[in-house]
Amino acid sequence: xxxxxxALWLAMVAMSAAGAEQLGDPKEGQRVFxxxxxxxxxxxxxxxxxxxxxxxxxxxxxxxSLDGVKYSKSLRRLGAEGLEWRLNTLDAYIADPKVFARGTxxxxxxxxxxxxxxxxxAYLQTYSANTVKMVQTNAPQEGTADVTMEEQGYxxxxxxxxxxxxxxxxxxxxxxxxxxxxxxxxxxxxxxxTNWPADxxxxxxxxxxxxxxxxxxxxxxxxxxxxxEIAALAAYFETLGN
Amino acid sequence: xxxxRRIFLGATAVSLAAPMVxxxxxxxxxxxxxxxxxxxxxxxxxxxxxxxxxxxxxxxEPSRTYYTCFFSNLxxxxxxxxxxxxxxxxxxxxxxxxxVVHDWAVGVDRGQKTVTLAGGASVPYDKLILSPGIDxxxxxxxxxxxxxxxxxxHAYKAGSQTELLKAQIAAMPEGGTxxxxxxxxxxxxxxxxxxxxxxxxxxxxxxxxxAKIIIADPKPKFSKQGLFEEGWQNHYGGMIERIGPDxxxxxxxxxxxxxxxxxxxxxxxxxxxxxIPAMKAGRIAELAGxxxxxxxxxxxxxMSTKADPDVHVLGDASQQGDMPKSGFSANSQAKVCANAVxxxxxxxxxxxxxxxxxxxxxIDTNDGVKVGATYxxxxxxxxxxxxxxxxxxxxxxxxKATYEESEGWYSGITADMFS
Numbered sequence: 001x002x003x004x005x006x007a008l009w010l011a012m013v014a015m016s017a018a019g020a021e022q023l024g025d026p027k028e029g030q031r032v033f034x035x036x037x038x039x040x041x042x043x044x045x046x047x048x049x050x051x052x053x054x055x056x057x058x059x060x061x062x063x064x065s066l067d068g069v070k071y072s073k074s075l076r077r078l079g080a081e082g083l084e085w086r087l088n089t090l091d092a093y094i095a096d097p098k099v100f101a102r103g104t105x106x107x108x109x110x111x112x113x114x115x116x117x118x119x120x121x122a123y124l125q126t127y128s129a130n131t132v133k134m135v136q137t138n139a140p141q142e143g144t145a146d147v148t149m150e151e152q153g154y155x156x157x158x159x160x161x162x163x164x165x166x167x168x169x170x171x172x173x174x175x176x177x178x179x180x181x182x183x184x185x186x187x188x189x190x191x192x193x194t195n196w197p198a199d200x201x202x203x204x205x206x207x208x209x210x211x212x213x214x215x216x217x218x219x220x221x222x223x224x225x226x227x228x229e230i231a232a233l234a235a236y237f238e239t240l241g242n
Numbered sequence: 243x244x245x246x247r248r249i250f251l252g253a254t255a256v257s258l259a260a261p262m263v264x265x266x267x268x269x270x271x272x273x274x275x276x277x278x279x280x281x282x283x284x285x286x287x288x289x290x291x292x293x294x295x296x297x298x299x300x301x302x303e304p305s306r307t308y309y310t311c312f313f314s315n316l317x318x319x320x321x322x323x324x325x326x327x328x329x330x331x332x333x334x335x336x337x338x339x340x341x342v343v344h345d346w347a348v349g350v351d352r353g354q355k356t357v358t359l360a361g362g363a364s365v366p367y368d369k370l371i372l373s374p375g376i377d378x379x380x381x382x383x384x385x386x387x388x389x390x391x392x393x394x395x396h397a398y399k400a401g402s403q404t405e406l407l408k409a410q411i412a413a414m415p416e417g418g419t420x421x422x423x424x425x426x427x428x429x430x431x432x433x434x435x436x437x438x439x440x441x442x443x444x445x446x447x448x449x450x451x452x453a454k455i456i457i458a459d460p461k462p463k464f465s466k467q468g469l470f471e472e473g474w475q476n477h478y479g480g481m482i483e484r485i486g487p488d489x490x491x492x493x494x495x496x497x498x499x500x501x502x503x504x505x506x507x508x509x510x511x512x513x514x515x516x517x518i519p520a521m522k523a524g525r526i527a528e529l530a531g532x533x534x535x536x537x538x539x540x541x542x543x544x545m546s547t548k549a550d551p552d553v554h555v556l557g558d559a560s561q562q563g564d565m566p567k568s569g570f571s572a573n574s575q576a577k578v579c580a581n582a583v584x585x586x587x588x589x590x591x592x593x594x595x596x597x598x599x600x601x602x603x604x605i606d607t608n609d610g611v612k613v614g615a616t617y618x619x620x621x622x623x624x625x626x627x628x629x630x631x632x633x634x635x636x637x638x639x640x641x642k643a644t645y646e647e648s649e650g651w652y653s654g655i656t657a658d659m660f661s
Contacts, residue, residue, distance in 0.1 A: 172593045175288065175577040179570060179598075180647075180654040183661075189643075190650030216630040217600055217614055224596070224616055224627055 023087075024115060029123025032116050036108070043127045050200050052106060059121075059128035061085050070195045074103035087121055094120065107191045156206045160227050161199055165235025173229055174236050176221070183240065194240045201234035270298040271587035274357050274367035276347045276526055278303030278331060280310075281373030281556030281572035283659040288580035290338035296588050300341040300365055302357065306330060309400035311431065312569040313652055316604060318397075318408050319441030327400060329660045337661070350530035352550055369583045372532070373556040373572065374524025375399065376430050379536065382520035383423055383496055390498035394515040397438075398430060410514045411445055417452040418513035421503045423494055424459040425518045428537075430558050430567045432465035433613070435518055437603040440470065443478040444606055457484040458505045460492035465566075466603060466613055472634045473605035523559035537561035542619035543595050544582035545575050554579050563623025564615075571599045573655055578619075595619035602648030608638070610645030 033043065040051035047054035053069045064071040064079035071079070078101060083089065093100040094117055096110040111117050181187065185194040193201070207213040208222035209230075222230070275286040278301055286301040293299075307328045316322040334340040343365075349358035350370065357365045378396065380387060386394060397407040414420065420442055424435045439455055446453040464470075474482045485491040490506020496517060497503075503510045522528075522536035532538045532547040538555040539548040540562050547553045556579060557572030565571040578595040585592035600614030615629030632644065 168591060169593055171292075172577075172581055172591075173596070175581075175658075176574065176596060176598055178654065178658050179573055180600075180651045182654050182657050184657070187650055188653070189646035189648070190654060217612075220614065220616055220628050220630055221598065224618075 023122040023125065024118035024120075026119070026122040026126050028116070029119035029121065032111070032120040033123055036111060036120070040106075043124065049197070051196050055124055055127065057128050058085050059087065059090065059125050061128075063089075070105070072101065072103045072105045074101035075105075087125070090121060090124070091117055103186075105185055105192060105195075107187060154203075154207055154210075154212050156203055160206070160231075161202055163227055163231035165198065165231035165233070166228070167232070167235045167239065169229070170232035170234070170236025173225070173233050174240075177233070177237075185240075193237055196234070196237055198231075198234040198238045201237055202230055205230045205233065270296065271368045272298045272300070272366060273369045273371065273583060273587070274365050275299065275301045275371045275373065276303075276357065277373035277375060277524065277557075278305070278308055278342075279373060279375055279557065279572065280312075280569035280655065280659060281558075281576045282371065283308070283331070283334065284573045284576035285371050285373065285554075285556060285580050285583075286340045287334055287338055287659065288577055289584055290334070290340045292580070292590070293584050293588060295339060297584065298341070299339070300343060300367075301331065301334065302343045302345060302347045302359065302365070303331065304344060304346045305401070306344055307401075309404065310569065310652075310656065311398070311400045311434075312655075314397070314400035314404045315434065315438045315441045317400075317404060318411070318438060319444045319604065321441075321604065321607075324405060329656055331660070333661050347526050348529070350526065350553070352530065352553065355552070367552075368587060369552055369554065370530075371554045371556060371579060371583070372524075372527050372530060372538070372559065373576070374526045374559050376521040376523070376558045376567075377525050379520040379522050382426075383494060383517050385496040386423075386498065386517045386519060390496075390517075393498035393501065394496060394517045396518055397516060398434075398518050398521075407514070407516060411442055412449070414446070414450055414453055414513045416450055417454075418450065419510065420446070420453065420455045420514045421510060421512040421516070422455070422457045423496065423503065423515070423517045423519075424457055424461065424464075424491075426460045426492070426520050428567060429518070429521045431601070432566050432568075433470075433601055433603045436464060436466065436470045437605075438516070439482060440473065440478075440603070440605045443474070443481050446481065447478055451481075453481070455482045456503075456505075456510060457482070458491045458494045458503065459484055459486050460494075462487055465601075466611060466631065468634050469611045469632055470603075470605065473609060473611075477606040477609070521558075523555070527555055527559045534561070542622075542624040543578075545579040546582075554583065563617075563620075564626040565597060565599055565617055565624050566601065568599055568601050569655065570601065570651075571597070573658060574598050575624075597624055600651070602644065602651065604645055604648070608642040608645050610641055610643075610648050611636075612644055612648070 041055050042050055043055040047056050049069050053066045062079055063083045063085060064075040094111050097104050097106045097108050180190045181193045185192045205222045208218040211219050273289055275282045286299050289297055290299040307330055310327045313322055313327050317324055317327055331342045335342050346360040347357050348360050355367050395403050395407045397403040439457060443455055485505055493506040495504045501512050503512050503515055523533050523538050527533050527538045530553060532549040532553050538560050540555050540560045542562060545554045545556055547555050556575045558567040574597045582592055584590050597617035600612055602610055602612045604610050611632035613631040616627045617624045618627055
C-alpha cells in the first residue's frame with residue numbers, strides 16, 4: 001500500500017515539477033541560495049554539514065544518505081524506499097517541504113516562486129558531481145562555500161567556540177527556550193533548535209547578542225546570556241534527542 | 243521538625259550540602275501543586291521530569307479538560323476552535339509520574355503541612371506550590387457579582403464562559419451594542435481585553451457590520467495602546483469607542499436584569515455586556531494565609547512566599563514585581579521555582595533565576611503584534627532588564643510572521659505544560 005501511494009505521489013510530483021527540467025540561471029540561483037538556504041546549508045569547496053546537510057552532489061544523491069546528519073524519520077523512510085534527489089523531487093521538496101515529507105526537520109516554509117526554484121536548482125546542479133562540466137562553465141564564484149554570517153564578517157573568537165558547555169546548566173537555561181521552541185524539534189512559526197551543531201548554535205546566539213541577526217525577542221534573550229551560558233545551551237541542544 | 247525551613251536566598255549554581263531527603267520521616271519528599279494552568283502544570287511537570295522519580299509530585303486541579311486563557315480570544319474571533327485550546331493531564335501522569343487529582347483544594351494547614359480537598363482527603367506536603375490564577379474582587383463593578391455571570395459573562399477564565407460570550411456575540415441583533423467593562427490594574431493578561439475587542443470586532447465586521455463596541459475603561463492607558471488603536475482605525479474604523487477615566491470610564495455600574503450599563507450617568511442598553519471585574523489571587527492563596535491584600539508577595543529568587551518559605555505562589559496570584567500577569571510569565575516562574583524546589587529537596591544544583599515574557603496579540607487576520615521583556619531576581623522583586631514592543635506602521639509581512647510566531651509559541655508552551 002505504502003509503495004503504491006509513494007509511486008502515485010511521485011508521479012504527481014513529476015507532473016507538477018515538469019517545468020524544472022528547463023533549468024534557470026545559476027547566478028540568480030546563487031542569490032536565492034544566499035537569502036533562503038545558506039543560514040543552514042553549505043555548498044561548494046570546504047562545505048560541511050551544519051544545521052542542514054551540505055549540498056555538494058545533492059542532485060543524484062539518495063535521500064537521507066549522508067553520514068553524521070540527523071535526518072527526520074520521514075526523509076529516512078523515503079530514502080529507504082529508494083528515492084533520490086533529482087531535479088523534480090528537489091523542486092517539489094523546496095516548493096513545500098512539509099507536503100513532500102510531513103515530518104521533515106527542515107524548517108523552511110517553501111519557495112513558491114517557480115522561476116526562483118529553477119534558478120536555485122541550476123545553482124545547486126553546478127555543485128553536483130554528475131555535472132562537472134557545468135561547474136567549469138557556469139559556476140559563479142566556484143570553490144567558495146556560502147555561509148551568510150561568515151561572509152558578512154561575523155565570527156566569534158576561537159576561545160569562545162572552545163568553551164566546553166555545562167550540559168546540566170544548559171538543560172536549566174533551555175527550559176526558557178522551550179516555552180516557544182519545541183523539545184521534539186517540530187515547529188511552525190518558531191524554528192526548530194534541537195540537534196544543531198554546537199558551533200552553529202554558539203555563532204547564531206552571539207549574532208543575536210551582537211544584534212547582527214535581526215529578531216527582537218532573540219536579541220533580548222541572547223543579550224543577557226554570557227559566553228558560558230551560550231556554550232551550555234549549545235551543548236545541551238546538540239545532545240537533545242540523542 | 244524544622245529541617246525543611248531552609249531558605250536558600252542567594253544560592254547560585256551550588257549544591258546544597260544537606261538536602262531535605264526523608265523530611266518528616268516518610269519516604270520520598272513530597273511536592274503538592276495546586277492549580278494546573280501555565281504555572282502549576284509546568285512546575286509539576288518539570289519537578290517530576292527532572293527529579294526522575296526522586297520526588298513525589300501531586301497536582302490538584304478540578305478540571306479534567308483545561309482551557310487556556312491565552313488564545314481564548316482567538317476562539318472568540320473564530321481563528322481557533324474551543325477544542326484547539328483544551329488540554330488534558332494524561333501525559334503528566336503517564337510520561338512523568340505526576341499524581342493528578344481532579345478535586346478542589348479548599349484549605350491549607352501550614353502547621354501540619356497538609357492540603358485539604360473538597361472530597362475530604364488531606365494531602366501532606368514538604369513543599370507546596372500554589373498556582374490558582376485569579377478570582378474577582380466582589381463589588382468592584384457595582385451591580386455585578388458571580389450570580390450575574392450568565393447574563394454578563396466575564397469570560398476571563400476560559401471554557402464555558404468563553405463559549406457563552408461567543409454565543410451571545412453571534413446572537414446580537416443587527417446594529418447591536420457590545421459593552422466591555424475593562425478591569426483596573428493589575429489584572430491577568432494586560433493586552434487581553436483589547437485583543438478581545440479586536441476579535442469581537444473581527445466577528446462583527448463580517449456578520450454584523452453596523453454593530454458597535456463600547457469599552458468603559460478605568461485606566462488612563464493600556465498595554466500596546468498605540469498598536470491597538472492604529473489597528474482598530476485601520477481594520478474596524480468607527481466600530482470601537484473607548485471611554486477612559488477622563489470621560490467617566492471608571493465610574494460604572496451595571497444592571498444585569500435590565501442589561502444596562504451606567505457609565506458616569508449615561509445609561510447604555512447593551513446586547514452583550516462583558517464585565518471583567520477587578521482581580522485578586524485565587525482563593526486558596528488567601529485561605530493558605532499567604533496573601534497581603536489582593537495578592538501573595540513572593541521572593542523573586544524562588545517564588546517562595548514572604549509568609550512561608552515552604553509555600554510557593556506562581557503566576558497571576560503572586561505579587562512578584564515587574565512581570566505582567568500572563569501564562570508566559572507563570573510558565574517562566576514555574577521553571578525557576580521547580581529548579582529551586584528540586585534543589586532544596588534532593589540537593590540537585592540550583593541555578594540563577596532568569597525570567598522572561600512575551601505577549602502576542604492578534605488585531606485582525608494576519609495582523610499580529612507582540613511585547614516582551616526579560617527579568618532577573620533582586621532582593622526586592624523580579625526586576626525588568628530589557629524589553630521590546632512591536633512598532634506602529636510595520637509592514638504586513640512582519641505582522642503575519644508575528645502571528646505565525648504566536649501560533650508556534652502556543653504549540654510550544656502547551657507542549658511545555660502538558661506533554
